[in-house]
Amino acid sequence: MTDFADTFPPRGTRSNAEPADPQPQGIYPPTEEMLNEPVDPAIARAQENRLRAVWQQPQGWRYWSAVNNSEVGAWYSLTAFAFMLAAGVLALLMRVQLAVPDNDFISADRFNQFFTMHGSAMMFLFAVPMFEAISILLLPAFLGARDMPFPRLSAYGYWSFLIGGIFVLGSVLFDVAPNSGWFMYPPLATEAEGPGSDIWLLGLSFIEVASIAAAVELIVGVIKCRPPGMRINLMPLYAWYVLVVGGMILFAFPPLIAGDFLFEMQRSFDWPFFDPERGGDPMLWQHLFWIFGHPEVYIIFLPSIAIAAMVVPTAARRPITGYSWIVLSAVGTGFLSFGLWVHHMFTTGLPSLSLGFFSAASEAVVIPTGVQLFAFVATLMVGRVKMILPMLWIAGALAIFTAGGLTGIMVAVAPFDWQVHDTYFIVAHLHYTLFGGMIFPIIGGVYYFYPFITKKKMSDRLGRWAFWLMFTGFNLCFLPMHVTGLQGMPRRVFTYPEELGWNALNMVSTIGAFVTAAGVLVFAWDLLRPKSRQPLTERNPWGGGTLEWAHDVPDPGWGARSVPYITSRYPLWDEPELVGRMDAGRFYIPDAPEGKRETIVTSAVDAVPQHVARVTGPAWCTIVAAVFTGGAFIFPTFHWYPPAIVCGVLAIATVLYWLWTSTAQIPEAPMKDAGLGLRLPTYVSGAKAPGWWAVFITMLGDSTAFASLVFGVFFYWTARPDFPPEGADHANLALAALAAALIAASWGATRIARSQNRRGNVARTRILLAAAPVLALASATSLVGAVWLPDMDPVSHVYPAMMWALVVWFCAHTLLGVIMQGYCLAGSVFGKLTPRYDADLWNTALFWHFKLVMGLVGIAVIALLPRML
Amino acid sequence: MLGHRHSSLWHMILAPTVWAVHFCVVYGWTAVQCARAGGPDAARTGVLIATAVALMAIVVLGWKAWRQWDYLDDFDYVHDQPTTEHRREFLGHAGWLLAIVSAIGVGFNALPAVFIRSCL
Known part of the structure; x- marks a missing residue:
């Protein structure tokens, strides 16, 4: 995340011996005269037509093959909204059941399914996906970019989310939904009958993978796809929050995926990770779940407050006060929120x-969280506030969130928490934080950005109705719950006897719930009502200062007519000529002469242009890949393993087809004219390429999941006296050492292949790339032998089970690495990968760096560590 | 790898990274001492040593960030210009603020070891 443009000379590195990539040539930054020079209208019109053709959305039924961020983002957010309405209906049904004592409106089991699905759907199918959806929709516009760096990845993530979401949520209609609460504590959840727990584990794992994919794409978008000149200190605050939240997802979701993996191994194959009778410990699940679960609250909260950071300056009609403080706040909260998980335990x-x-730590996190709220208040105090409707929602959000934050400080104190744990006090607290920290800012954001998204306006009057209904309804529903909880009503009970005195409070809450629902319905109607007769909006209806309001009305699909050169945090306020120049095609890549979709890639810190990246266009392979991936996750729910394996293989094949046909394509010329006297490379590899960053970031997340498994080993060792059990068989040392040597050799072959290829030794490259997979497979075989030979039975005790889990992890990654090596070999043979165009090989080598470290640590934990414990 | 601190996001987040490492060390050390060896006194001593080390590291990082922010030279705290100087000062300013929050976080996390004398 560093660059040395314009202040430091390029570093000399070892790879100097290898031929370097072509460098950008020409003039940067552009001079004022260049920007003032008018564009010939005839040329501009011709460019515009070519761009329009390239970015045109597919028509008719082919519309669904679209991958453009404006389409995928809209589907994504509407789907998440639909899931939210469904989860809200479950909440209303629960409130009906609880309205009066001794009610029999729904049965206890159905009630369990409802509260489990309400929590799971709100968290996994609404809150986190909504962040991704809105970011996919808006981020390129904030950055003046044409699209996200990997549009097909967004589309794949969306289709996976849709399939997984329908599968998980649909289970409630068949009375087989998970019913152990949204955090699925064992032994209740591991012993639960029926496929409910498996649906939760596999369906949501599938969606978590899609979430990580979106996080990777958003981080790369923020780091590499900013417009030229938008240095890190000029970035819109929303982008800062996206960067922080993307990073948090990388460190928060993998522990849950690791936990899901262990959990599903116990459900399917009886490996006793959470079974105390065979050395397991249910507490490990609680740790892994909450290492995910608490940061997740902030993963939901920060992007929503980021919307406030965009609305507040517009409402106050001045730049944000304390930009650095808000960055401190976002980054600081991102870190500290990882130190809170045990406060659920x-x-x-x-x-x-x-x-x-x-x-x-739970008390300390209040400091960075509070700083941003004060910065907003300060901005409003020094500005000339115009109370636009979105600002009303933000104001309501701040009020509700502050109340939720105050109860949060109370429950962060352990002795107080012991009194109210698992009561309605907690229910009230968490709904205050989530409504204030998520629902209200998001709805405010929808009102604010709706003219940008659809080029129409929502109704001011309906918006005020929705606000006041939701605000009063919400407080009516949840304020009394604090008292209900303090009076001792536990959460998740399906009914209560009359004489406990909770009747009136519960009735008030139920009424409040329906008032809130009325507000949501008003909002939903306003959002979805047909607006075809309504006139198009003006371009910048709120008078905002950031780049998204330079959008074109109506939407031509290209994101930005030309990618601007940025010199300010609020370019529309500070540079009145900017929009005109963008429209005229005065800035970068105003044309698409090759008929390809393109966006500009810049350096990470100073946003110096580096590369014109080709981005992918409409495709069906993303849907096909999502369907097969869905099959690979959904069939195991019913223990139908053969079709699951077939689906898995087909999913991999589809993804390979997709990569082969559309990524790292050899361009028609190595450089192209990017406009304003600048020539940029059309192909880069290594750390300048967005794809390399995507691999790097993905592997950071992957390493976190691996670290969670290693944490599991240490956890059992501290928590259990019999880990490893007395006299237990350990893994075979010689075979494990052989596996380590072989995996290191495979890594070395891959790494040397990269340099040899760059130097033009194609034959040697192919030999190395052919040898590397053989070495890797031999390594995996050897490691399996190391735990197979001593007869370590994973069903017998958690110690062998944990070792086997690490071996499974090792083998799965080896297979992935082998596929990548084979892909590069095929690329070299069939001319897709040449000494000059070698991005795939760089990415494969990067994967193998991580693979090597994880592999060696894994082998040490399997073979050496238990002998020392 | 981390680049020059004037143009590096990694340097900006070093202080909170120290907080994170301190947190993990303190939690892991206490868990091991309370479960396997040592007992509460060893746990508390270790926590206090780790805290001293972490605070020293944060002070050094904070001082470097303060120098990089260079506030006393022009009393600028907005950093909204498209220049190398403003980018450097911004990263220094944010890094300095993060160092303060990290120091508070580390201090908070050490308090239980001051007040609680048992592993129960």
């Missing part, structure tokens, strides 16, 4: 010293 009997650490 205060009642599990951990040493009070440990509880103290988490209690202290």
